[in-house]
Amino acid sequence: MDRRDFLRTCGTFIAAGAALSVGGALATKAKGRDGDVFWQIDPFACTQCGRCATDCVLPVSAVKCFHANKVCGYCDLCGGYYRPSVKDLNTAAENQMCPTGAITRKFVEEPYFEYTIDENLCNGCGKCVKGCTSFGNGSLFLQIQQDLCQNCNECEIAKVCPSDAIKRVSYDEAYKLKDHA
Amino acid sequence: MRRKIITLTSALYCLQGFAEARFPKPDFTSGYQYPEILHSVPMEQVWNVVDIVLLVAMMSAVVWAAYKKRSRAVIYSMSVISVLYYGFFRSGCVCSVGSIQNMILAMVDPTYNLSWYVLLLFLLPIIFAVLFGRVFCSGVCPLGALQELVNVKNFRISRAVSATLSVIPWIYLAFTILYAATRSQFLICRFDPFVGIFRLGGDFGMILFGVGLLILSVFVGRPFCQFLCPYGALLSVFSSLSWKKLDITKDTCINCALCGKSCPVDAIRSPQSSKVKEARSKGVNRIILFAVLLPLFVAAGSLFVGTNSDTLSLANKRVYLYEQLMEKEANPEMEESLEIETFNAMGGNVEELKTEVDEIKHQYSVYSYIIGALIGFVIGFKLLKLSLKRSRKTYEISSAKCTMCGKCFNYCPQNLKKK
Numbered sequence: 252m253d254r255r256d257f258l259r260t261c262g263t264f265i266a267a268g269a270a271l272s273v274g275g276a277l278a279t280k281a282k283g284r285d286g287d288v289f290w291q292i293d294p295f296a297c298t299q300c301g302r303c304a305t306d307c308v309l310p311v312s313a314v315k316c317f318h319a320n321k322v323c324g325y326c327d328l329c330g331g332y333y334r335p336s337v338k339d340l341n342t343a344a345e346n347q348m349c350p351t352g353a354i355t356r357k358f359v360e361e362p363y364f365e366y367t368i369d370e371n372l373c374n375g376c377g378k379c380v381k382g383c384t385s386f387g388n389g390s391l392f393l394q395i396q397q398d399l400c401q402n403c404n405e406c407e408i409a410k411v412c413p414s415d416a417i418k419r420v421s422y423d424e425a426y427k428l429k430d431h432a
Numbered sequence: 433m434r435r436k437i438i439t440l441t442s443a444l445y446c447l448q449g450f451a452e453a454r455f456p457k458p459d460f461t462s463g464y465q466y467p468e469i470l471h472s473v474p475m476e477q478v479w480n481v482v483d484i485v486l487l488v489a490m491m492s493a494v495v496w497a498a499y500k501k502r503s504r505a506v507i508y509s510m511s512v513i514s515v516l517y518y519g520f521f522r523s524g525c526v527c528s529v530g531s532i533q534n535m536i537l538a539m540v541d542p543t544y545n546l547s548w549y550v551l552l553l554f555l556l557p558i559i560f561a562v563l564f565g566r567v568f569c570s571g572v573c574p575l576g577a578l579q580e581l582v583n584v585k586n587f588r589i590s591r592a593v594s595a596t597l598s599v600i601p602w603i604y605l606a607f608t609i610l611y612a613a614t615r616s617q618f619l620i621c622r623f624d625p626f627v628g629i630f631r632l633g634g635d636f637g638m639i640l641f642g643v644g645l646l647i648l649s650v651f652v653g654r655p656f657c658q659f660l661c662p663y664g665a666l667l668s669v670f671s672s673l674s675w676k677k678l679d680i681t682k683d684t685c686i687n688c689a690l691c692g693k694s695c696p697v698d699a700i701r702s703p704q705s706s707k708v709k710e711a712r713s714k715g716v717n718r719i720i721l722f723a724v725l726l727p728l729f730v731a732a733g734s735l736f737v738g739t740n741s742d743t744l745s746l747a748n749k750r751v752y753l754y755e756q757l758m759e760k761e762a763n764p765e766m767e768e769s770l771e772i773e774t775f776n777a778m779g780g781n782v783e784e785l786k787t788e789v790d791e792i793k794h795q796y797s798v799y800s801y802i803i804g805a806l807i808g809f810v811i812g813f814k815l816l817k818l819s820l821k822r823s824r825k826t827y828e829i830s831s832a833k834c835t836m837c838g839k840c841f842n843y844c845p846q847n848l849k850k851k
Contacts, residue, residue: 259673266673267562274555280538280546287545289474298774308634320466324455360462367467388453397474401523401631404530405618413774415749421545426471 287419290406291427294392296416299377299384303393306408307375313399314375314408316353316368316391319429323390325363330386331379332356332366348379370396390429397425479522480549486517487553490572491560494836498678499564502847504838510571511580519574524630528553528568529575529663530620532605533612540613557663561670565678569657569664570836575626576657576664579649580837586696587651594698595818597659602810605662606737606803614795616748620662653696657835664835672832683846685826691840692827699833700840703824718819726812733808734801741800745793754789757782 292303292314303314327340332354337346342356353372357365368391375393383391395417409417420427490510497506518524526534531554538546557568569576589597608619621627625642628634648655657664680691680700692700737744745751753771760766775785829840841847 262673263562263675266670267675270555270558270562270670274551274558277535277538277546277551277555280544281548281551282545288547288549298777300770300774302770308631310633317471318469320469321457322453324453325458326455359464360460363458363460363464365464365467386454388455394471396472398472400474401525402474403621404526404533405621410617410749413771414778419545422474422477425474428469428471430469 282421287421289397289402289420289422289425290395290400290409290417291420291425292393292395293416293418293427294394294429296414297377297380297393298414298416299381299393300413301376301378302411302413303408304374304376306411308401308403308407309399312375312408313395313401314377314393315370315373315396315399316375316377316379317394317426317428318366318368319390319392320365321390321430322388323366324388325359325365326387327362327364329356329364329366329383331383331391333382335382348382350374350376350378354379366391392429394426394428483518483522484549484552484556487556487572490514491556491567494567494570494572495560495564498567498570498836498838499676502681502838502841504842507571507836507838508580511577514572514574514577515581517574518572519578519626519630524574524624524627525621526550526553527575528557528573529661530618530624532663532666533608533618533620536609536612537615541615557667558670561667561674563675565671565674565676565831566664566667566835569667570838574630575624575661576654576835578626578629579646579654579656582646582650583653583696584650586653586694588698589652591698594658595814599807599811599814600659601662601665603807604660605665606806608662609806610744610796610799610803611747613799614745614748614792616745625656653698653837654835658697658833668832671834672830674831677831678829678834678836680827680829680840681844681846683850686846687826688845689827690843690845694839694843695834696837696839697833697835699830699835701824701828701830703826703828715819715821719816722812722816722819726809726816729808729812729815730805731808733806733811734804737804737807738797738801741797742793744800745796748792748796750785751789751792754782754785757785 304312307313330348332348333340333346334348339346344352347354351372351374353369353374355367355369357367359365377393380391380393383389406417409415490513494507494510497503497510518527526549531550534544534546534550535554537544538551557572560567571577571580604619611617611619623638623641625638625645627642628639629642629646645656687703689702692702746755753775756769756772757775760768760772
């Protein structure tokens with residue numbers, strides 16, 4: 252073995268050693284399913300600024316409005332459904348808060364109405380969430396729909412979120428829901 | 433997209449800090465039942481396993497194709513699979529290149545939960561690089577594969593230009609470390625030129641940049657891999673020290689120079705000695721000079737970046753918010769940004785923010801000195817390496833640069849003779 256070969260072998264061992272030690276050090280920090288691999292919005296930190304609708308890399312944001320029925324007051328005058336200045340409580344488009352008409356309302360019994368979100372129409376603008384949080388029980392809230400989310404290594408919305416409400420979560424916490432029994 | 437629907441009873445979020453409901457829970461008399469709420473689970477879990485298995489399988493295939501078969505066809509088909517699967521189907525995220533940032537976060541932030549998936553994405557290509565060279569770059573990385581597929585002609589860039597440009601990946605890597613370690617942003621993801629193409633949408637400027645790079649890569653082999661990719665820079669270090677080295681042919685080289693002309697990344701070094709003739713002592717003196725200068729480069733780089741750390745720290749959201757608040761205080765007529773509005777609405781305390789910002793700025797200062805030293809070292813080391821002259825008898829592959837595209841195999845007359 253000549254000098255160059257010897258140096259080369261030493262180099263290989265150093266490189267392999269470096270790779271293994273860095274890998275080993277990182278492996279001690281790795282957590283299987285508990286690793287933070289999904290993005291999710293903390294509904295209690297969200298300020299409904301509206302950037303979720305505009306900053307997602309998808310043409311239509313992966314952020315959708317979720318509805319916690321068990322928190323909802325089933326009000327007739329719903330802050331999430333109607334615009335603030337509404338005169339008549341009817342379902343005419345000009346009265347609705349939602350720009351895409353994704354919220355449908357159904358009469359249950361006097362005086363209660365059930366509200367349902369059509370996720371396919373929702374663009375995550377959070378207008379209804381703002382209305383519901385300001386005037387109602389806060390049963391409407393924004394969440395990242397996990398099967399739509401592209402799971403970017405750095406979430407574009409998280410980057411511009413003014414209240415840092417979007418964080419990495421593990422599989423078991425893929426949603427942060429407001430429902431409770 | 434396949435949708436799996438489950439009820440996430442385990443994920444019930446407790447109502448901490450949630451104010452007393454304004455309206456009482458309705459008292460239904462008509463026997464109304466609350467609808468069952470279903471949420472789609474993330475689809476990632478299954479595909480993560482497929483990603484890793486495919487990563488190992490494709491890298492092994494490239495090793496076999498390059499070392500045993502000397503076949504470009506296999507490598508080329510791997511590129512097609514990579515672009516289709518990792519690129520268009522998996523839409524390019526998370527990738528090994530970007531995983532550098534997750535590793536940095538895991539190292540500096542004890543609260544960061546690193547997943548095995550990202551760790552393997554980062555480590556496996558490096559392990560292969562230590563063993564066989566830049567196998568990952570060859571036909572497995574979707575970014576490299578995309579450029580490989582559109583490459584037609586190779587106009588040679590002058591050695592001086594390419595040596596200068598090859599410092600850029602290291603500078604890029606250095607700033608990636610700075611911004612990831614201070615939790616400011618993921619630079620590699622932000623300036624990923626091809627992810628927009630894979631997703632058929634995204635930031636317009638970056639797509640334009642990506643298309644520009646692709647047009648360039650028709651005429652110049654892999655401009656992104658050669659002059660931008662920070663992961664490529666990292667792999668090239670491991671590759672240059674690799675266990676096995678690729679050779680163009682098993683038979684004796686006849687010095688026909690065809691392989692050198694075919695290489696898209698100029699990784700094949702000719703046996704001809706340097707055109708500029710000079711005395712040996714002059715060369716030795718130059719090496720000694722650069723070796724002496726190396727610590728000076730390190731110090732200069734460290735000082736240069738380190739003294740500018742305050743400007744660099746503006747990339748951090750919190751620092752920027754603080755600067756905005758200060759500006760607003762000095763000039764109350766200024767329009768209030770959404771960030772300031774939110775900060776005030778949430779009852780933010782400027783004093784607390786200031787302590788937080790001071791801490792971040794301190795981190796910036798420390799890391800700036802470190803990355804400045806790294807940049808200085810790389811520049812000094814490159815100069816030193818340029819002045820090392822080796823005499824070769826035949827055409828040889830520089831394993832640091834070679835991206836294993838396999839083009840040279842088909843140009844070598846010794847290989848063709850066998851077929």
